[in-house]
Amino acid sequence: MIGIFDSGVGGLTVARQIIKKLPEYQIIYFGDTARTPYGNKSKETIIKYAIQDTKFLLKNGAKIIVIACHTASAVAASELRKKFPDVPIFNVVKAGLIKAERVTKNKKVGIIGTRATIFSQVHENYLKKIDKDIKVYTEACPLIVPLVEEDWINRPETKKIVKFYLKPFRKEKIDTLVLACTHYPLAKEAIKKAIKRKINIIDPGEEVAKEVDLFLKNHPIIEKRLAKSKKHKFFVSDIPFKFQEFSEKILDQKIKVKQISLD
Amino acid sequence: MIGIFDSGVGGLTVARQIIKKLPEYQIIYFGDTARTPYGNKSKETIIKYAIQDTKFLLKNGAKIIVIACHTASAVAASELRKKFPDVPIFNVVKAGLIKAERVTKNKKVGIIGTRATIFSQVHENYLKKIDKDIKVYTEACPLIVPLVEEDWINRPETKKIVKFYLKPFRKEKIDTLVLACTHYPLAKEAIKKAIKRKINIIDPGEEVAKEVDLFLKNHPIIEKRLAKSKKHKFFVSDIPFKFQEFSEKILDQKIKVKQISLD
Structure with missing residues (x-):
């Protein structure tokens, strides 16, 4: 199996x-x-x-x-x-990053995940290894998991929280975002809306x-x-x-x- | 010890x-x-x-x-x-409820806690045993724990979420609220503000x-x-x-x- x-x-x-x-x-x-x-x-x-x-x-x-x-x-x-x-x-980490490297055009990639995932710096290190010119922006978003599990994804409070988390990415104009947590694909629509521009959203x-x-x-x-x-x-x-x-x-x-x- | x-x-x-x-x-x-x-x-x-x-x-x-x-x-x-x-x-459950029974005047007591705590119905059952006239209102507030741990307690998103959770209590006009989760005393001020009226808030x-x-x-x-x-x-x-x-x-x-x- x-x-x-x-x-x-x-x-x-x-x-x-x-x-x-x-x-x-x-x-x-x-x-x-x-x-x-x-x-x-x-x-x-x-x-x-x-x-x-x-x-x-x-x-x-x-x-x-x-x-x-x-x-x-x-x-x-x-x-x-x-x-x-x-x-x-x-x-899932490696698979998501290989795709990110392939699709980014401006070489600005955002990563969102749990605190332990982001703190590990595995994503930055791996992406730098395959293309040293890629700029990696990371953000730990620990509240998204409980919000998904509570089925609060479409509530206005959640939209605000997701927006707050993704603010630095909007400023940096990333063109690719990796959803580095299993729960995040369930919040994909809220994440898309919070980013505002059309970017590649990768589900690893x-x-x-x-x-x-x-x-x-x-x-x-x-x-x-x-x-x-x-x-x-x-x-x-x-x-x-x-x-x-x-x-x-x-x-x-x-x-x-x-x-x-x-x- | x-x-x-x-x-x-x-x-x-x-x-x-x-x-x-x-x-x-x-x-x-x-x-x-x-x-x-x-x-x-x-x-x-x-x-x-x-x-x-x-x-x-x-x-x-x-x-x-x-x-x-x-x-x-x-x-x-x-x-x-x-x-x-x-x-x-x-x-902590028994200690908090004994106090609640002693201080409530209108015999309307609110309980907030995790899903497992609220689902157990232990609070209702115990309070009813010591005073069958007490009306118990419960609400599971699972998002308060991660919000406290993220140190988000004073953020506007948190205030909205706490307000949402406590809305049913405001309607029922409880005069006593038991903070039935160890993290909640750290959110006491936000809870106080969300309730709006002056009530007994019990830290078990x-x-x-x-x-x-x-x-x-x-x-x-x-x-x-x-x-x-x-x-x-x-x-x-x-x-x-x-x-x-x-x-x-x-x-x-x-x-x-x-x-x-x-x-």
């Missing part, structure tokens, strides 16, 4: 893109809802959790891993590759799905090992209030979720 | 009240920052965490336990008493400190077992970005925090 993990529910926006792009493959999803969110935790703790999440997916039949969580992608991807050298591991979930697709076309031996089925498996470490409702809204389909403990 | 635990940093508002009321006693604090917040998790998960937190404090010298977390108080207090029958266990941290004080006066044998020292001990399961800053702001003193793992 294609294994996908996230700190919680948000990674379902990535799962949705993978199901859309690769409808024939069975996926196994794990959301660490008992310890969500990762975005305000330390690097060491996030690495520990990401290793546990990956182990769970591999033990349950995943042949390739997609890190859907931007925070885990930013701070734990290289640790995971060291820990599991034989497993193809994809992450969409890009990682394309990357996996290309990889499977080039690696038929691994491709053959993947199960073909639409019976996707969803696991979480906690089933909180409103979980089912929110998940099905993101995936636009009924799902059966099983709760497991990582201890 | 007096043991205090919370899902994270917020319980320091309770620790502050206990240190103020009982300055001679040494406290040991545990904040479960690696799994924070509890307020959006399931009852089963919160009970499991609360038992682990209590065990840690008892193993490290706590002789009495104060549950500073409203969510854990609401959903796990009775389980903890069953699990640790010989330990005096106090909780203050009330639980009084309750512990009274208990120790009536139980000299237990009182003698408590260490007398100002060298309080602070433990957390993760030290995230800005933790030190936020903690010291709440406690109004420099502290040394040690990170431990509950696994």
Whole structure:
């Protein structure tokens, strides 16, 4: 199966893109809802959790891993590759940035994410490595996640908050914005309106799905090992209030979720 | 020592009240920052965490336990008493409600808290038990916690959000409001302004400190077992970005925090 993990529910926006792009493959999803969110935790703790999440997916039949969580992608991807050298591991950060580099014309790219993601500086470092002329502007927007989860996205308070967060980008005239948090694609319309000008808005979930697709076309031996089925498996470490409702809204389909403990 | 635990940093508002009321006693604090917040998790998960937190404090010298977390108080207090029958266990929910019952004149009491706290209906049930004529109005205000943690309390967006949450209370003309979440005392001024009329605003941290004080006066044998020292001990399961800053702001003193793992 294609294994996908996230700190919680948000990674379902990535799962949705993978199901859309690769409808024939069975996926196994794990959301660490008992310890969500990762975005305000330390690097060491996030690495520990990401290793546990990956182990769970591999033990349950995943042949390739997609890190859907931007925070885990930013701070734990290289640790995971060291820990599991034989497993193809994809992450949303790299996929989103490759696309950003390709589409920016004025070489001014904005990145929004959680505090841990932005603080890691992984995005700046990676973009500078592929094109040293790109100017990267980052902004931590921690309130967007709870606003999305509360379904407050269309309220005037949210519009004001998003506008406040994006103000520096308007001034810098970026032409490309990377949504470096799984929840943000759900707020895409509010973000678009707050930016005011027409710019490229990149959903890294969409890009990682394309990357996996290309990889499977080039690696038929691994491709053959993947199960073909639409019976996707969803696991979480906690089933909180409103979980089912929110998940099905993101995936636009009924799902059966099983709760497991990582201890 | 007096043991205090919370899902994270917020319980320091309770620790502050206990240190103020009982300055001679040494406290040991545990904040479960690696799994924070509890307020959006399931009852089963919160009970499991609360038992682990209590065990840690008892193993490290706590002789009495104060549950500073409203969510854990609401959903796990009775389980903890069953699990640790010989330990005096106090909780912020009961302390706050006893005070509310005593001060309300029109018998209309408002409760604000996290989704898990409000959903538990513990407040309504308890207040009805001590006075069946009291009308209880509840409102889950999940966005106040991230707004406080982001230090956005004095921003106009926050004022609007708080006003929106408290609107039903203004209509019902409550005369008493219980701040049933550890973060809310830090937003007291914004809450006061949003209510508009002069009402009783109850900080359960203050009330639980009084309750512990009274208990120790009536139980000299237990009182003698408590260490007398100002060298309080602070433990957390993760030290995230800005933790030190936020903690010291709440406690109004420099502290040394040690990170431990509950696994």
